[in-house]
Amino acid sequence: MSTRTNETWLADLRATGLTHEEALNDLRNVIQKGLPYALSRWLPASDPLFPPLVEEVTQETLLRVLDQLDTFEGRSLFTTWVHKIAIRIALTELRRKRWRDASLDELTENEDAPPPAGLLADSHASPETSAERKDMLERVRRILQEELTPKQREALTLLGLQDMPMDEAAKKMKTNRNALYKLLHDARLRLKKRLLIEGLTPQDLLSAFEQK
Structure with a gap:
């Protein structure tokens, strides 16, 4: 995975084709690498619920980030901004999991x-x-x-x-x-x-x- 600046992340995620796909895959890896530590206070990585939660949160975070690219102000690292979004989504999912049984x-x-x-x-x-x-x-x-x-x-x-x-x-x-x-x-x-x-x-x- 290549090292990107804030500007490069934004440009690559807004691009099309292979550049966009590679950026999306790299960002997915960034999110999944950081979640175990970030969520350790609420849910240990050994919990059976953890793997599906990580997958669900990763999917939602990627979609949310793509939706909100224009709102990133550059006051922090792009990946830090993404991690904050992922953590908020994860905690929300933990609170609302009881409503996920409906089809x-x-x-x-x-x-x-x-x-x-x-x-x-x-x-x-x-x-x-x-x-x-x-x-x-x-x-x-x-x-x-x-x-x-x-x-x-x-x-x-x-x-x-x-x-x-x-x-x-x-x-x-x-x-x-x-x-x-x-x-x-x-x-x-x-x-x-x-x-x-x-x-x-x-x-x-x-x-x-x-x-x-």
């Missing part, structure tokens, strides 16, 4: 089906909060169905909900890792635009499941 298919395939019980079950939630969560899930189901292609929904199901490793998901979908990153990146952009039209932000969706 995206349940949210998208049957318009008349009620939202998955695992997403709504909370013995401490008020009736108002439960109703808000149900309404939010119905809106999410509609947005996913209307905005994403079948391939994009399949990718989100395999990687986001079934915790399938990136290489296995790429093999199942008969594509490669970088093409799958691009597929997810495009899906995220489409969802962000639609959420904006709907007057929602990603934080609105998360907040609906954090409140009691």
